[in-house]
Amino acid sequence: MATQTPNHSSYDVVIVGGAIMGASVAWFLSDDPDFDGKVLVVERDTSYEFSSTMHTNSCMRQQFSTELNVRISQFAADFVKNLPRYMGNDDRVPDLSIQNFGYMYLADNDDFADVLRESQATQIAAGAATQLMSPEQIKAAYPFYNVDDIVLGSINLVDEGFWDATAVFDWWRRSARERGVEYVQNEVVAMTKNAAGTRVENVKLKSGEVIACAHVLNASGPRAIETAKMAGVAVPVEPRKRFSWIFSAEKPLDRDLPLTIDPSGIHVRENGGGTYQCGGHSEIDPAVDYDDFQMDHSIWENHVWPVLATRIPQFEAIKVQSEGVGITPITPSITTRF
Ligand SMILES: Cc1cc2nc3c(=O)[nH]c(=O)nc-3n(C[C@H](O)[C@H](O)[C@H](O)COP(=O)(O)OP(=O)(O)OC[C@H]3O[C@@H](n4cnc5c(N)ncnc54)[C@H](O)[C@@H]3O)c2cc1C
Known part of the structure; x- marks a missing residue:
């Protein structure tokens, strides 16, 4: 180059x-x-x-376990929604919005449910609008989910979702x-x-x-x-592979799909026009080479699609439109859920 x-x-x-x-x-x-x-x-x-x-x-979220991260995200939301003002009222700058479908964290055990409860208290104290939901409440608001194994959900519909x-x-x-x-x-x-x-x-x-x-x-x-x-400094950052798929559903959902974080770690969200974006990683998730962008097709068939079809039975009939691999910086000691 x-x-x-x-x-x-x-x-x-x-x-x-x-x-x-x-x-x-x-x-x-x-x-x-x-x-x-x-x-x-x-x-x-x-x-x-x-x-x-x-x-x-x-996508951006305010569902974090520390106040600082919530505040950073609130500033980010304000920045995105007021981009022209931050850019000195430059009339070339577009008005942007956040598509507030929220992140829906699903807990399938009491330990993770406790993490959601503690985190929600931190988020509420910092001014976020996170709501905890029982399986019955989740089912009433989003009838397409299978919540048989779910203990608790957590969602925030304010300044949380897709942005440009x-x-x-x-x-x-x-x-x-x-x-x-x-x-x-x-x-x-x-x-x-x-x-x-x-x-x-x-x-x-x-x-x-x-x-x-x-x-x-x-x-x-x-x-x-x-x-x-x-510079002779050690930083705890590793390159990790993240796979993404865009698929269409034979029968699209009748309302926006929140960015759903399944207990398995697989996530899926609304992508517009009857399509959905899904992401995940291999179960072992090792640090990889910086240039390793090779797709692993077996992950979709063996891991991701079965999880999706179990969580949202309407996703049994879907068609993958595109797939991709990215590498993201991860600090290994920090859980990727929050
Ligand atoms: C599939 C996927 C989905 C994601 N989804 C989300 C999401 O929904 N929300 C979210 O908040 N985050 C998401 N992330 C994470 C997010 O993309 C990253 O945290 C963010 O883009 C990191 O930005 P960065 O500028 O730090 O790193 P990068 O975007 O990787 O940029 C680093 C740059 O540094 C350059 N560079 C490296 N070394 C040198 C050098 N020695 N000299 C000169 N240039 C150098 C590289 O060429 C590169 O352009 C996702 C990541 C992936 C892979």
Whole structure:
């Protein structure tokens, strides 16, 4: 892939990785009236084809177990719903909304039901609208679910569901560039610390240039561990494979399907027009190679479809329209449910 040379040899901030996290930080720096430094974003593949960002299901939730995560998500919801205002009332910026079908967490045992109850208390205290539902209440509101094994459900129908991440990502890049943030296609391959070893003072690019910097931001997604190693830092992040399928149902559901987190870990949601998006991973879920985008077709037949058809019997007659693989950054010690 062709590399580009930065315009300067020194920057206040160098951001490693220009996908959604890098683009977000670059834009917020450009929007901060107290910051007038030079920002360089280095992205190894500006097609973003293999980034996690390009594979996202693009849903946000407030169902977390810590107040901080709930608050971050509330800010994200406010940002998405008021994008033109955050972008200085730029009339080129689209109005966006959140499709509030909610995340429906389903617990099939008392331990996980207790986790849902504790988390709901945290979420309510932080101002979220999460409701706990008995199996009977779930069945009344969403008759298509099989709730025979379900002890408790948890759903939030306010600012939780699908949003247009691509539009926000595009506008963060476009607006930051217009305000002077520089993006180059290149790769950070090494870093040098100052004599005291307290901070990174320059980064080396694949094309050979050495760029001085006051701060480096690691926004390299699943490769974060490799980037951190360049600065002698260990971060607990692993690349994990996530499979997605879009399917149509012979008999579509009569109402929106929440992003349903089945106790098995498989999730499925409304995708519009009688189609649904489903996601999951292999039962072992090991860390994988950064470039391992190979599809495992057996997962659908042997694991995902049987789970779907059991949870929502109407999904016994479905047709897969497309499938895909993405790699997401995971911190292994943190449960992927919350
Ligand atoms: C199938 C799937 C579904 C998902 N669904 C959701 C969802 O519904 N909601 C949600 O919140 N999250 C979801 N996620 C997770 C979400 O996509 C990621 O958390 C998010 O995109 C991470 O963004 P990032 O910018 O940190 O990483 P990435 O998008 O991976 O970007 C990292 C970038 O850094 C670049 N890079 C790496 N190393 C270097 C280097 N040395 N030099 C220069 N550039 C470098 C890469 O090329 C890449 O473009 C999903 C993930 C997957 C895979």
